[in-house]
Amino acid sequence: MAIPNKPVLDKAFRMIESRRGALLAELQALCRQPSIAAQNVGMAETAEMVRRMMEDAGLKAEIVPTGGHPVVYGELDVGAPRTLLFYNHYDVQPPEPLDEWTHPPFGAEIHDGVLYARGVSDNKGNFAARIQAVRLLREAAGGLPVNVKFLVEGEEEIGSGHLGEFIIANRDRLGADGAVWESGYKDAQGRPGLYFGVKGILYVELRVRGANRDLHSAGAAVIENPAWRLVWLLNTLKGPDERVLLDGFYDDVLPPSEEDLVWARGSTPEEEAARLAGLGIKQYLLGLTGLDLAVKSLFQPTCTICGLTAGYQGEGSKTVLPKVASAKLDFRLVPKQDPQRVLASLRDHLRRQGCGDFEVIVHGAEPAGRTSLNAPIAKVLIETAREAYGVEPSVSPTQAGSGPMHWLVDELGIPTGSIGVGWHRANNHAPDESIRVDDYFENMRHVALLLVRFAEV
Amino acid sequence: MAIPNKPVLDKAFRMIESRRGALLAELQALCRQPSIAAQNVGMAETAEMVRRMMEDAGLKAEIVPTGGHPVVYGELDVGAPRTLLFYNHYDVQPPEPLDEWTHPPFGAEIHDGVLYARGVSDNKGNFAARIQAVRLLREAAGGLPVNVKFLVEGEEEIGSGHLGEFIIANRDRLGADGAVWESGYKDAQGRPGLYFGVKGILYVELRVRGANRDLHSAGAAVIENPAWRLVWLLNTLKGPDERVLLDGFYDDVLPPSEEDLVWARGSTPEEEAARLAGLGIKQYLLGLTGLDLAVKSLFQPTCTICGLTAGYQGEGSKTVLPKVASAKLDFRLVPKQDPQRVLASLRDHLRRQGCGDFEVIVHGAEPAGRTSLNAPIAKVLIETAREAYGVEPSVSPTQAGSGPMHWLVDELGIPTGSIGVGWHRANNHAPDESIRVDDYFENMRHVALLLVRFAEV
Numbered sequence: 001m002a003i004p005n006k007p008v009l010d011k012a013f014r015m016i017e018s019r020r021g022a023l024l025a026e027l028q029a030l031c032r033q034p035s036i037a038a039q040n041v042g043m044a045e046t047a048e049m050v051r052r053m054m055e056d057a058g059l060k061a062e063i064v065p066t067g068g069h070p071v072v073y074g075e076l077d078v079g080a081p082r083t084l085l086f087y088n089h090y091d092v093q094p095p096e097p098l099d100e101w102t103h104p105p106f107g108a109e110i111h112d113g114v115l116y117a118r119g120v121s122d123n124k125g126n127f128a129a130r131i132q133a134v135r136l137l138r139e140a141a142g143g144l145p146v147n148v149k150f151l152v153e154g155e156e157e158i159g160s161g162h163l164g165e166f167i168i169a170n171r172d173r174l175g176a177d178g179a180v181w182e183s184g185y186k187d188a189q190g191r192p193g194l195y196f197g198v199k200g201i202l203y204v205e206l207r208v209r210g211a212n213r214d215l216h217s218a219g220a221a222v223i224e225n226p227a228w229r230l231v232w233l234l235n236t237l238k239g240p241d242e243r244v245l246l247d248g249f250y251d252d253v254l255p256p257s258e259e260d261l262v263w264a265r266g267s268t269p270e271e272e273a274a275r276l277a278g279l280g281i282k283q284y285l286l287g288l289t290g291l292d293l294a295v296k297s298l299f300q301p302t303c304t305i306c307g308l309t310a311g312y313q314g315e316g317s318k319t320v321l322p323k324v325a326s327a328k329l330d331f332r333l334v335p336k337q338d339p340q341r342v343l344a345s346l347r348d349h350l351r352r353q354g355c356g357d358f359e360v361i362v363h364g365a366e367p368a369g370r371t372s373l374n375a376p377i378a379k380v381l382i383e384t385a386r387e388a389y390g391v392e393p394s395v396s397p398t399q400a401g402s403g404p405m406h407w408l409v410d411e412l413g414i415p416t417g418s419i420g421v422g423w424h425r426a427n428n429h430a431p432d433e434s435i436r437v438d439d440y441f442e443n444m445r446h447v448a449l450l451l452v453r454f455a456e457v
Numbered sequence: 458m459a460i461p462n463k464p465v466l467d468k469a470f471r472m473i474e475s476r477r478g479a480l481l482a483e484l485q486a487l488c489r490q491p492s493i494a495a496q497n498v499g500m501a502e503t504a505e506m507v508r509r510m511m512e513d514a515g516l517k518a519e520i521v522p523t524g525g526h527p528v529v530y531g532e533l534d535v536g537a538p539r540t541l542l543f544y545n546h547y548d549v550q551p552p553e554p555l556d557e558w559t560h561p562p563f564g565a566e567i568h569d570g571v572l573y574a575r576g577v578s579d580n581k582g583n584f585a586a587r588i589q590a591v592r593l594l595r596e597a598a599g600g601l602p603v604n605v606k607f608l609v610e611g612e613e614e615i616g617s618g619h620l621g622e623f624i625i626a627n628r629d630r631l632g633a634d635g636a637v638w639e640s641g642y643k644d645a646q647g648r649p650g651l652y653f654g655v656k657g658i659l660y661v662e663l664r665v666r667g668a669n670r671d672l673h674s675a676g677a678a679v680i681e682n683p684a685w686r687l688v689w690l691l692n693t694l695k696g697p698d699e700r701v702l703l704d705g706f707y708d709d710v711l712p713p714s715e716e717d718l719v720w721a722r723g724s725t726p727e728e729e730a731a732r733l734a735g736l737g738i739k740q741y742l743l744g745l746t747g748l749d750l751a752v753k754s755l756f757q758p759t760c761t762i763c764g765l766t767a768g769y770q771g772e773g774s775k776t777v778l779p780k781v782a783s784a785k786l787d788f789r790l791v792p793k794q795d796p797q798r799v800l801a802s803l804r805d806h807l808r809r810q811g812c813g814d815f816e817v818i819v820h821g822a823e824p825a826g827r828t829s830l831n832a833p834i835a836k837v838l839i840e841t842a843r844e845a846y847g848v849e850p851s852v853s854p855t856q857a858g859s860g861p862m863h864w865l866v867d868e869l870g871i872p873t874g875s876i877g878v879g880w881h882r883a884n885n886h887a888p889d890e891s892i893r894v895d896d897y898f899e900n901m902r903h904v905a906l907l908l909v910r911f912a913e914v
Binding site: 037038039093094096097101156158159199201203205210211212213214215216217218219220221222223224225227228229230231232234235237238240279280282284285288293296298300302304305306307308309310311312313314315316317318319320321322325328330332363364399400401402427428429430431432 | 466472494496550551553554557614615616656658660662663667668669670671672673675676677678679680681682684685686687688689692694695697728736737738740741745750753754759761762763764765766767768769770771772773774775776777778779782785787789820821857858859884885886887888889913
């Protein structure tokens with residue numbers, strides 16, 4: 001269907017403006033519905049809300065069972081030559097620690113133009129902006145210039161354990177000429193961020209047990225303390241030089257390519273200083289700055305303690321010898337690093353350190369994913385961002401975070417890029433997660449523009 | 458006042474038997490009243506209950522304010538030549554983790570002859586058995602053969618921060634010829650345990666901060682992780698050989714004396730095997746057995762991780778870079794080791810390890826305390842235990858635990874020994890703390906006997 005661009009887009013943009021209240025209320029309703037995959041809270045209810053929003057936009061949508069939380073899949077085939085696929089997830093991170101939220105995590109309150117809610121930035125705001133852009137453009141134009149598919153999973157925050165099965169089982173209907181990944185963030189200078197890759201991840205919990213119950217700590221003179229064993233083991237995984245000590249961990253780590261280095265620009269000293277001040281820290285890790293900092297962030301793997309638990313953690317003192325100690329660890333991996341090989345190396349390492357009795361619980365394993373910035377979707381995303389936002393976007397070959405992008409890029413062969421409603425104070429995975437209301441509508445306009453322009457490539 | 462021993466004791470014992478129900482109900486009421494010093498729960502209410510129990514036994518009792526939780530002090534001066542002082546505490550450890558209790562921690566339920574309650578073994582059961590023994594002996598005899606003093610503090614579980622001030626301010630009225638310390642435990646063979654010393658303690662919390670909020674763990678590629686810094690620091694405090702690495706830590710540690718070694722007998726292989734099986738572990742630390750095990754337990758200092766806290770600790774995974782990490786540590790110290798010197802050495806160590814920014818919160822500091830087994834109170838305690846229990850007691854020059862015994866022994870110069878209502882499954886400081894009801898009454902008879910015999914030395 002040929003659509004006269006300018007008048008249709010103008011009409012869609014005016015509809016966005018005139019319906020801000022209703023559009024915002026729909027987003028708030030979605031955010032007020034908890035959907036904590038790790039704790040199995042509100043998942044079915046949220047999947048149904050997502051399905052209804054797809055239907056409201058004219059898509060044929062269904063809730064597809066998996067071995068875990070279902071996928072919500074919707075599509076609208078208008079017979080156009082091009083198809084655009086959107087990847088999102090409706091699950092959110094746990095809101096803990098609750099007492100550190102200024103506003104309730106599932107209140108979706110708006111203060112000074114900022115909407116606070118667990119998952120609003122990661123990832124409900126993005127899904128909502130996209131599906132509403134489809135709905136309004138379709139309404140404005142009486143149709144769409146491009147076929148659209150929405151794949152919204154419910155397990156991204158717990159490792160996308162069933163996404164692969166879904167994609168393999170539905171390979172035939174998932175074909176597309178380009179895909180838009182889950183999210184994107186404006187930086188402190190207001191530049192919208194685009195990225196075309198993600199790191200891989202291996203998330204494990206290590207758990208070691210001592211006696212069969214907590215004991216009085218006087219007993220620690222003669223009874224093994226699992227907390228000490230955990231500390232000693234962790235110390236063998238990474239030292240203060242930040243180098244990961246697993247055998248072969250760096251064997252598959254490649255230096256950044258020429259294309260990587262063209263796009264991975266370091267920040268200015270002023271930008272770095274502003275960001276450090278915002279974080280309340282004096283310097284980045286190892287004193288890195290500029291391009292070195294960007295390269296470390298984007299193209300180097302990590303090993304991070306995400307959680308430590310043992311013994312008494314309340315106020316004051318309790319003299320207890322803990323019966324169990326555990327650590328949650330994530331490894332962020334770069335292309336070619338296989339999470340399964342890293343896991344095998346970790347198990348080997350435990351054995352060699354006399355920690356073969358440690359329990360290893362795998363909470364997620366996903367390789368990295370990358371799309372060339374020469375792909376059509378990359379070019380259109382960058383050009384439309386420039387047009388929609390009126391500033392030069394901040395383009396990155398990859399981001400420091402992870403996600404199951406490889407399923408689209410490598411399994412389905414769909415070039416993929418990402419942009420979204422976020423900002424530099426999004427606080428994803430942290431208290432006071434938020435987006436700016438204006439960014440939400442600006443991104444909605446960008447998606448409408450993208451739908452129109454992608455039809456033309 | 459001369460008391461004909463045998464008939465009076467027989468009468469007192471008969472009264473204990475005939476009033477078991479009421480005596481038990483009084484103990485249960487005391488245990489049902491929470492008194493968690495660390496969380497400031499129920500302290501004033503419990504102090505008042507303790508005061509009333511002293512008054513009921515005929516003592517002149519008062520609640521003495523301190524800078525913290527008050528001391529309850531009571532005395533009965535009958536003009537006897539000998540005075541016996543009892544030390545107890547009415548505060549208890551926090552009951553957490555609550556979900557690991559089989560019976561509610563403040564329910565004081567009795568199942569199969571075992572009374573379950575936080576604090577029943579440490580230390581309310583001991584206080585109750587002693588004050589009831591005084592009450593019943595006095596009733597049976599129409600008086601007491603010995604003056605008694607009861608010092609019951611409310612801050613033992615949080616480091617006895619104001620006990621020293623109280624003792625120094627009340628030095629004149631606290632004089633006694635012997636003192637009975639807080640507790641004692643029967644072993645698995647049914648032998649009542651006596652001890653005549655405690656280790657010292659330094660309890661600190663180390664806290665290190667990173668960014669001013671929890672961040673997405675993708676940021677860990679370039680932002681310092683306080684959990685790693687904590688692990689690296691802890692690793693420099695003690696290695697897998699269990700040797701504490703603080704400068705000068707062992708300078709004041711003396712080998713056990715000849716008297717120590719006379720009394721510190723190792724357990725038999727069968728006893729050790731039974732205890733290991735009960736704990737669900739295969740061996741003691743470093744494979745120690747027999748006398749080596751006893752020496753390590755009683756005469757060697759320790760450094761113990763009592764708690765570790767950082768980041769996400771819930772179910773499943775959360776990819777978070779923690780903003781803060783902390784460890785609760787106790788050092789159990791032997792005679793001559795000064796907790797303040799150990800603390801200074803720890804602070805030095807932090808500085809030298811580049812951890813001068815770690816916060817050090819001191820939750821308790823107390824030197825060790827010891828009484829010679831040749832002191833009259835020691836001899837009478839051992840002899841009366843033999844008589845009351847009808848078995849050879851298990852005598853130890855010291856215990857592996859700590860307490861402010863030095864205030865009595867070193868500040869007031871009162872030789873001090875300890876025996877009590879506990880058993881080998883007391884679970885002090887742990888879920889399902891308990892005593893056996895029969896042990897409670899047996900100990901009450903022992904205290905009655907002690908009151909009579911100590912008058913004769």
